[in-house]
Amino acid sequence: MTDHPKYLVTGGAGFIGSHLVDALLARGEPVVALDDLSTGRLQNLAGARTHGHFQFVHGSVLDGPLVDKLVGECDRVVHLAAAVGVKLIIEQPLRSFTINTKGTETVMEAAYRHGRPVILASTSEIYGKNSSGPLNEMSDRILGSPSVPRWSYSTAKAVDEILAELYRREYGLRSTIVRFFNTVGPRQSPAYGMVIPRFARQAVRGEPLTVHGTGRQSRCFLHVSDVVAALVSLIDRPEAEGETFNIGSDEEISILDLAARTVTCAKSASPVERVSYNEAYGPGFEDMDRRVPDTTKLRALTGWQPRRNLDDILADAVADAVADTAADARGEMPQQEPGAASRRTAEGHTGDTDGRATAASACPV
Template sequence: MPHPQTRSDGVTDHSKFLVTGGAGFIGSHLVDALLARGEPVVVLDDLSTGRMENLSRARRHGRFRFVHGSVLDAPLVDELVSGCDRIVHLAAAVGVKLIVEQPLKSFTVNTKGTETVIEAAHRHSRPVLIASTSEIYGKNSSGPLTETSDRILGSPSVSRWSYSTAKAVDEILAELYRREYGLNSTIVRFFNTVGPRQSPAYGMVIPRFARQAVRGEPLTVYGTGQQQRCFLHVNDVVAALLSLIDRPESQGETFNIGSDEEISILDLAARVIGSAKSTSTLQRVPYSAAYGPGFEDMERRVPDTTKLRAFTGWRPQRNLDDVLADAVADARREERMVVAGPCPA
């Protein structure tokens, strides 16, 4: 349920949310859901990976405001935080491809940006939900990973682990601010979220497979293809976020958000081809060709979401077939737009 607040004049207001990275894939879906509940929303996004078209529905809403800017801009972040009641910090440099190609920029945005948001949230006594990642666990390929599972990382010289380290710094900052200053923070770790509006540009496997399949191109499988992953529909992710936002007792806690429906990347490629009714074939690509020499991956990454389920009663409502059907439909829409070309002025 929304968080109505009653003013001294008897008029009921809703909490105003600041969503950093709100023009991104997950962020824009959360913004739509908050607006649908009657919550006013301010989005801060520099559009480096987010897209204004993701907010086409939100921009028609009277309770919505978009601010083009960066979480590295401390005065701007402070101003926006002071004018909102609750903060959802989703802004980050994401995607394996982006992290490998721009490791320093990614590290800086993820650590300094989060520090800026946390400092402002503390200064103005605002609760903040902070997005983290399954990359926290590094190369830990053991059974379903709980929130307290060990982090196993490779050499600091490997760019991929700089992202894991940056997000760990984010989590540590939130925890230390909570312990020492009483910051009301909740941390969520996303495991392979998929759905409409997700770009394949930054290494996300299902959008890439879906676009290759609808074009009849070979699906490029990196590495052996035996690596196991789980994929959760973005609508189920948003439902999980709302369930935590609505529970003040979630503050001070960390939660995995993901699916436990496990599949190998080779089998995933075959399922995408089937879902798209495509004639595409498979093409193996070494990691070194895709990401450069020295790239490291993990064989298995499966979340344990027992804590989230027990805490909120949340359950995923969509299975992998639903995820793939939406991904293929989204890829077909994009192809139609490309064929049609830009609208006449």
């Protein structure tokens, strides 16, 4: 038994979710991780599943009765489950939109019903094509046509934020919104279009690094350990409730320069090649020239500061790419194949509190 609050982390087997699970367990907090394993991986929870205060549940945030049960059994909710990554959003826009809106509505309704506080994960995509900066939490959203699939993700996450705010205003739900700006680090898959894992894998394998568009577009990248530190700092502050916070780095770099630094970090001879957006994503793709966060609000409330810089991020990405390439050569599969879990849903599993697998019903996503 423990006197610590019990957390439900949706998307707990995912990239950020699994790191948060580890951090909460390290603090002595009991944790339940809910994940349908469509993009998350059980390997991400290898350490957590040996912990006595951890439970894994294989299921979907679209499963209302399951979400209601788990929220009722926990004290706090961190809602990270979402369809993410430009590649996935472009290829499966309807499925992504449904997961990101209906899933959040299901979680918010359960949290309201049981009186549980929620941290909702949102995204810098909220700002759309707004390339001014740095962007603060009140900066304008500038979006293209609704017919462009890229903006369906931004719109879905805006709906999520609106749901959280309206549940707070009308029903008193204690909610906090966090907007992630390009999180990178160990356990991140290159399968869904994330640029640094993709560059690192290409560099390690001696393949050309494919830069989309002109390469002059700039971004900022934050190590996942710093993201988790920010989340934990907000979890501990009741005054964060009802507020929205950007979580990101202000270390800005163009994608062309990022490719060059990745090649240097990997000690690779890979060339850098430009690929048009049409070739990479199909006709009509739209992007923004610049995306830089203003994190003044987060820093002022919590004193948070990033501890890892871009060199640290690239070193981790290259190390992961080396390990994955070696595993591939041995015939192993360290990265989960996209959609593999959804094809296995009839073999779904949950875990009891000591991490052992037990049979469960099929998850709907």
